[in-house]
Amino acid sequence: MQLWMVILVIFSGLILIGVIFDFIAKKKKLRFDAEEGIKETKEYERVYKEAHLKQSITDINSPE
Numbered sequence: 507m508q509l510w511m512v513i514l515v516i517f518s519g520l521i522l523i524g525v526i527f528d529f530i531a532k533k534k535k536l537r538f539d540a541e542e543g544i545k546e547t548k549e550y551e552r553v554y555k556e557a558h559l560k561q562s563i564t565d566i567n568s569p570e
Contacts, residue, residue, distance in 0.1 A: 531538070547555075
């Protein structure tokens, strides 16, 4: 098998898994809300993530 065929099969499999997961989620009416995950995090984790995000944005906007 050639390399491009292996890569094609892998990506096709990943897309197929995503489509199946989406179909099942819609059929069961599951909702994936990012805000729910944020509500359940601890305060120090939230502060750390926000500080890291602000630092990342600063690094991207001011390249040296």
